[in-house]
Amino acid sequence: MIVWGGRFFNILNSSGGIYSLTSSLTLSPTTQPFTANGGSGSINVTAPGSCSWMVSSNANWLTITSATSGSGNGTVSYTVAANSTGSARTGALIIGPQTFTVTQSADNPAPTLASLSPNGIAAGSAAFTLTVTGTNFINASVVRWNGSDRATTFVSNTQLTAAIPATDIAAAGAASVTVFNPAPGGGASNAMSFTVNAALANVSAASFLGAELAPESIIAAFGVGLATRTEAAVGLPLPTAIAGTTVEVKDSAGTTRSAPLFFVSATQVNYLMPPMTAPGLAMVTIRSGDGKVSMGTAQVASVAPGLFTANASGQGVAAGVALRVRGSEQTFEPIAQFDAAQNRFIPRPIDLGPEGDQVFLILYGGGFRFRSALSAVSVKIGGADMEAPYAADAPGYVGLDQSNVRLSRSLIGRGEVDVVLTVDGKAANTVRIAIK
Numbered sequence: 350m351i352v353w354g355g356r357f358f359n360i361l362n363s364s365g366g367i368y369s370l371t372s373s374l375t376l377s378p379t380t381q382p383f384t385a386n387g388g389s390g391s392i393n394v395t396a397p398g399s400c401s402w403m404v405s406s407n408a409n410w411l412t413i414t415s416a417t418s419g420s421g422n423g424t425v426s427y428t429v430a431a432n433s434t435g436s437a438r439t440g441a442l443i444i445g446p447q448t449f450t451v452t453q454s455a456d457n458p459a460p461t462l463a464s465l466s467p468n469g470i471a472a473g474s475a476a477f478t479l480t481v482t483g484t485n486f487i488n489a490s491v492v493r494w495n496g497s498d499r500a501t502t503f504v505s506n507t508q509l510t511a512a513i514p515a516t517d518i519a520a521a522g523a524a525s526v527t528v529f530n531p532a533p534g535g536g537a538s539n540a541m542s543f544t545v546n547a548a549l550a551n552v553s554a555a556s557f558l559g560a561e562l563a564p565e566s567i568i569a570a571f572g573v574g575l576a577t578r579t580e581a582a583v584g585l586p587l588p589t590a591i592a593g594t595t596v597e598v599k600d601s602a603g604t605t606r607s608a609p610l611f612f613v614s615a616t617q618v619n620y621l622m623p624p625m626t627a628p629g630l631a632m633v634t635i636r637s638g639d640g641k642v643s644m645g646t647a648q649v650a651s652v653a654p655g656l657f658t659a660n661a662s663g664q665g666v667a668a669g670v671a672l673r674v675r676g677s678e679q680t681f682e683p684i685a686q687f688d689a690a691q692n693r694f695i696p697r698p699i700d701l702g703p704e705g706d707q708v709f710l711i712l713y714g715g716g717f718r719f720r721s722a723l724s725a726v727s728v729k730i731g732g733a734d735m736e737a738p739y740a741a742d743a744p745g746y747v748g749l750d751q752s753n754v755r756l757s758r759s760l761i762g763r764g765e766v767d768v769v770l771t772v773d774g775k776a777a778n779t780v781r782i783a784i785k
Contacts (some may be wrong), residue, residue: 373397380450385432385534386458386485389414392425392442392449400445408440411451429453431506433487456534458485462541465526469544471644472521481509481528483538493527493537521547547572549645551633554619555714556655556778557663563653563716564626567611567748569619570596572643575635576613587611587621587747593638596620600649601629608633609747621748622649652721654770654777656714659685659694667712667768667780671699672753674707684710684782696783701761710735710754710768710782717772718742718750725773728754730782731766740772760784 374396381390387410396402398421404413406427415426425444432438432453442449466480479499481492484507492501492511500512509528517524522545528538552559554567562568576594587609589595596608596618606623613619618635626649635643657668666685673680686697701708710730718741720726726740739753752770760766763784770777 374400374402374445374447376444376447376449378449379447380452383429383432383451383453384458385454385456385487387429387431387453389426389428391415391427392444394419394423394425394444396421396423396445398422402445405443406440407443408438408451410438410453411440411442413442425449427451431458431485431487433489433503433506435489457487457489457530457532458534459536460485460490460528460530460538462526462528462538465541465543468541469546469642469644470518471646472518472545472548474515474518474646476515477513477518479511479513479526479543481511481526482507483528485530486528487530489531491529491531493529494543495524496527498529518545521545544642546634546642546644547574549575549633549635549643551645551647553653553655553663553716555657555663555716558655558778560648561650561653561716561775562622562647563650563719564622565624565718565742565748566622566653566655566715566750567619568608568622568647569617570633570635570643570645571617572635572645574615574637574639574641575618575643576615577638579612579614581612582610585747594618595636597634597636598623598626598647599632599634600627601631602627611748622647651719652773652775653716654714654772654775655716656712656768656770656777656780658778658780663778665781666694666696667710667782669710669712669751671756672709672711673702674709675702675705696765696781698764698783698785699756700785701756701758704758708756710756712752712754712768712770712780713743713749714752714770714777715748715750717752717770717777720772726752727771728752729767729769729771730754730756731760731763731784733757733759737770756784 377393401420403418410430412428437455440451462483464482486506488503491498502510524543525540527540549572551570554569580592589607591610591613594613599605608620611619631647631649659666671682685694688695726737728735728737736755743749743751765783768780
């Protein structure tokens with residue numbers, strides 16, 4: 350008899366009688382139990398060399414990984430998928446006339462944790478999705494945050510995601526993350542620490558606004574414990590560490606760059622948004638010399654105009670000078686002065702002089718050197734349009750931009766007026782000057 354796909358064929362022996370191979374094919378072992386984890390195994394087939402046989406599986410979770418046919422002696426290899434059904438199950442491999450039985454329990458495995466993504470976030474951030482990787486995850490696995498269950502989605506037996514609400518990350522500290530598999534079996538995984546870092550606010554050092562920040566502009570970051578002492582850069586090129594404090598910017602493309610530093614203190618760090626930072630949401634991380642970590646986000650855009658002011662608040666009198674051109678002579682004049690009686694900066698009136706004088710207002714700011722075109726720059730002073738023949742980086746300065754504005758004689762006698770700079774449709778903070 351030849352065994353083929355479970356059917357039996359007799360052959361004649363040399364004397365003309367019937368010769369059977371049916372009882373000659375044997376399996377070792379004939380059954381194998383598995384836990385809910387699943388696994389792999391092999392079966393030894395013993396048969397005469399003239400006996401051909403085939404293998405088939407009656408369960409989709411029981412997979413043949415070797416050849417599905419053979420003759421004579423051989424080995425059949427197979428795998429058993431993890432059982433996440435919650436019920437015990439039985440399957441079989443049919444090898445010729447024989448049946449190999451696989452039983453699998455419903456006991457849930459004990460999970461293990463390998464990594465968290467992200468593994469840290471800034472305090473006060475919005476709700477987010479935590480990705481957990483490890484082993485032995487099942488449909489019923491639950492991610493726990495400091496021992497409390499969080500809404501969990503099963504991705505695979507090596508990955509879960511969990512919804513972490515904003516209330517979990519409202520304050521700086523550390524959270525313990527585990528995964529729990531319910532009974533039967535199951536249990537809790539090893540714990541991994543998730544860091545909720547001190548909050549960090551990033552704004553333009555010019556305008557003190559932070560809706561958008563531009564590459565190669567000066568940024569002011571505010572927080573607590575940002576540096577162990579107050580210190581400023583003393584020359585160029587700017588350092589990437591001062592008093593042990595460093596700043597890293599991870600952009601929307603996933604690239605992390607060290608930021609050049611201007612100044613550090615316990616509550617404020619001024620840094621240059623690194624060149625080539627991609628537009629989109631960036632993560633800013635400041636590490637103090639004592640190891641404290643602060644994190645915050647920044648929405649990066651190619652253009653985010655801001656203007657410096659005399660009092661360094663982003664409000665009030667513009668930081669800049671007036672340039673007077675009289676014939677071949679050029680002179681610079683201040684546009685702000687400190688009033689001790691009022692204890693504040695006030696505008697110093699700009700005298701437009703006699704006919705023939707050309708007077709330019711030079712404004713200092715940041716975030717507009719990458720304008721699309723000079724024609725995309727507009728300046729209104731006292732509501733009137735002014736010509737802006739220059740708007741780009743300030744020569745010789747790191748991170749500083751400037752705009753030169755030709756002052757129209759129609760402004761004579763206007764007194765204090767607002768200055769509004771708009772670049773690529775985005776308005777900078779409004780500043781003030783005075784015209785005599």
